[in-house]
Amino acid sequence: MLFISIKTVNSDEEIEADKHVVRKHADERKYPENGGSLLKKEQFNNKDDNITLPSTQKLLGSSKRLHSVFEKSSPREIRAQRKASMKAFTRLPSTALEVSVNDIYTTVIDFPKRPSWHYGMTKEELESNEEHYFRQWLDDVYNKYPREELSFFEHNLDVWRQLWRVLEISDIILIVVDIRHPLLHFPPSLYNYVVKDMKRKMVLVFNKVDLVAEHTVYSWTKYFEEQFPEISIVEFSCYPRDNRFVDDTSTAFLQKRTKRPKKRRYQALGIKELLLACKNTNLVKQDVEVNWTELIEQYNRNATVCDNLDDITEEEVEKIDAIQEESSSDVESLDAEENIKQIENQLKVVNINNIETSPHKTLITIGLVGHPNVGKSSLINSIFGKVVVSTSRTPGHTNHFQTIHLSKNIRLCDSPGLVFPSLLLKQLQILLGMYPIAQVQEPYSSIQYMAERIPLESILKLKTLENNEWSAWNICEAFAIKQKYYTKASRPDVYRAANAILRLVNDGRILLSFKPPEFFTSLKYLIAQKNEIDLQIK
Numbered sequence: 001m002l003f004i005s006i007k008t009v010n011s012d013e014e015i016e017a018d019k020h021v022v023r024k025h026a027d028e029r030k031y032p033e034n035g036g037s038l039l040k041k042e043q044f045n046n047k048d049d050n051i052t053l054p055s056t057q058k059l060l061g062s063s064k065r066l067h068s069v070f071e072k073s074s075p076r077e078i079r080a081q082r083k084a085s086m087k088a089f090t091r092l093p094s095t096a097l098e099v100s101v102n103d104i105y106t107t108v109i110d111f112p113k114r115p116s117w118h119y120g121m122t123k124e125e126l127e128s129n130e131e132h133y134f135r136q137w138l139d140d141v142y143n144k145y146p147r148e149e150l151s152f153f154e155h156n157l158d159v160w161r162q163l164w165r166v167l168e169i170s171d172i173i174l175i176v177v178d179i180r181h182p183l184l185h186f187p188p189s190l191y192n193y194v195v196k197d198m199k200r201k202m203v204l205v206f207n208k209v210d211l212v213a214e215h216t217v218y219s220w221t222k223y224f225e226e227q228f229p230e231i232s233i234v235e236f237s238c239y240p241r242d243n244r245f246v247d248d249t250s251t252a253f254l255q256k257r258t259k260r261p262k263k264r265r266y267q268a269l270g271i272k273e274l275l276l277a278c279k280n281t282n283l284v285k286q287d288v289e290v291n292w293t294e295l296i297e298q299y300n301r302n303a304t305v306c307d308n309l310d311d312i313t314e315e316e317v318e319k320i321d322a323i324q325e326e327s328s329s330d331v332e333s334l335d336a337e338e339n340i341k342q343i344e345n346q347l348k349v350v351n352i353n354n355i356e357t358s359p360h361k362t363l364i365t366i367g368l369v370g371h372p373n374v375g376k377s378s379l380i381n382s383i384f385g386k387v388v389v390s391t392s393r394t395p396g397h398t399n400h401f402q403t404i405h406l407s408k409n410i411r412l413c414d415s416p417g418l419v420f421p422s423l424l425l426k427q428l429q430i431l432l433g434m435y436p437i438a439q440v441q442e443p444y445s446s447i448q449y450m451a452e453r454i455p456l457e458s459i460l461k462l463k464t465l466e467n468n469e470w471s472a473w474n475i476c477e478a479f480a481i482k483q484k485y486y487t488k489a490s491r492p493d494v495y496r497a498a499n500a501i502l503r504l505v506n507d508g509r510i511l512l513s514f515k516p517p518e519f520f521t522s523l524k525y526l527i528a529q530k531n532e533i534d535l536q537i538k
Contacts, residue, residue: 111189172364178432203231207375274379286361295410366410437502460510
């Protein structure tokens with residue numbers, strides 16, 4: 001059977017949780033004609049719960065709006081994970097939040113590159129060649145690595161095609177990562193391909209820096225400079241840091257203050273530094289002259305004109321995002337009252353012609369690449385001080401790449417969020433926002449992963465158990481009771497509670513923040529930061 005049998009559970013709570021999974025599987029049986037994100041029932045081998053890969057053609061959406069496609073967990077995996085979540089966990093030391101390149105990427109899985117082609121090929125021949133190559137790449141990945149060890153990763157060829165085009169036409173690549181877990185959002189295979197093979201310039205953007213302490217940002221900056229010396233690093237945030245609520249340098253501190261206030265004032269920080277980083281790549285193009293100083297000054301003038309953005313709270317931004325998500329257009333109106341000619345002169349939104357396969361001779365193209373939910377669209381909106389691309393907390397919301405002119409000879413190119421193949425735990429990917437929470441079949445193992453590393457029960461202010469032995473399941477159960485989440489059978493709705501906790505994590509209201517090696521066990525980064533401050537004072 002494709003569905004999980006509810007006969008195997010022993011309580012009403014488990015039955016209700018199982019029903020959530022059954023309902024989800026029922027919804028997923030039909031593969032959406034518009035390139036939806038779920039796999040067909042035929043992908044499951046009912047005898048052993050293994051998954052057979054779909055044909056490449058089924059992974060190509062017919063709609064103009066793309067959707068990410070991920071392999072789904074088997075019923076056997078879901079049962080095992082849910083059962084494990086009911087066992088008491090052991091709290092790990094703070095060093096469990098330290099990660100390194102060698103820890104995370106013991107094996108670097110290569111991502112699919114555009115196969116060789118020539119101008120004599122017809123469109124049909126080109127697409128057939130790409131489909132055959134992609135099918136072979138998928139087969140190789142699943143033949144080389146055990147399916148249960150593979151992370152969620154993009155299975156839709158059309159989404160990979162978007163990345164290929166962006167990389168081909170870009171002179172500078174901005175890879176955007178979430179500062180809470182930057183290394184987990186930084187595929188070494190992409191770095192090697194862009195910097196070493198393509199010989200392109202790369203800038204790493206630490207986004208959402210308001211969510212962590214300054215020392216965390218500093219430590220990650222030093223680590224990346226050591227590990228990846230050929231990239232420039234900048235910090236960015238849509239909101240100012242509130243030091244009253246941000247200190248992730250001690251897990252004990254998280255017990256009291258991790259939960260963030262709902263309302264924060266919008267105030268983008270880091271755009272000037274981002275443009276300076278692009279300037280400092282020293283990119284030279286024979287037919288392009290850029291006055292970076294004037295461009296940066298123009299940004300400052302735009303920031304002054306757009307002071308009204310400072311009055312927008314995070315709550316209001318979320319409402320705007322919800323409205324935008326319902327829109328069928330990926331590019332929103334800038335301002336109905338603004339002069340049309342001024343818009344055309346300063347900010348042109350165009351589609352990339354598929355014929356364009358290399359950087360433009362008379363333009364500098366800055367391409368934005370990153371996993372879903374790292375904030376690429378918000379970064380672009382902040383640069384212009386206006387809503388020029390729709391944003392959403394839903395991974396994969398940006399569906400097609402699009403170019404937006406920053407000046408007459410500089411353009412930004414935003415690509416869809418794309419999950420690269422790796423051996424990361426799927427439970428961790430869910431916590432990182434790489435996978436849509438609404439599609440999570442079994443959320444409890446992700447809750448357990450987090451609860452083993454931070455005092456989640458204290459953060460949520462849950463009532464202490466008599467035996468004080470917490471499990472992921474009873475954390476969700478206690479939170480359901482506290483929030484008054486109940487099923488129709490008047491039982492605590494543990495599934496809804498688990499999903500609500502995951503959303504708090506994704507939003508940054510519960511802070512799961514990883515650190516570079518030796519962060520908790522050495523004074524290495526503190527000493528280096530102090531020395532730099534002393535030099536600046538002198």
